[in-house]
Amino acid sequence: MAKALIGYIGGxxxxxxxxxxxxxxxxxxxxxxxxxxxxxxxxxxxxxxxRVDHVTAGDLMQPAAH
Structure with a gap:
């Protein structure tokens, strides 16, 4: 009866x-x-x-293109 009260009959x-x-x-x-x-x-x-592995010190000295 307790199962029926909580609506759990049959899964x-x-x-x-x-x-x-x-x-x-x-x-x-x-x-x-x-x-x-x-x-x-x-x-x-x-x-x-x-790409970072291919960067040289010279590349770092060049101004960045905008």
Missing amino acids: PPTEQLRETASLHRRIADLEDEILRLKVENDGLLRTIRE
Whole structure:
């Protein structure tokens, strides 16, 4: 009887199951986005390091182009 009072007969309601599935999909989408951004960020960092490695003291003495 206690289960009937809290509405827990037969497991979680269908709407709650749908919401949980939706949240799981959203989490997976966000994790994919995080991975994509990390890969992109790593590529950008690699490009910056490569360019910095090719900078000479002479390059630093030249005025910056605006």
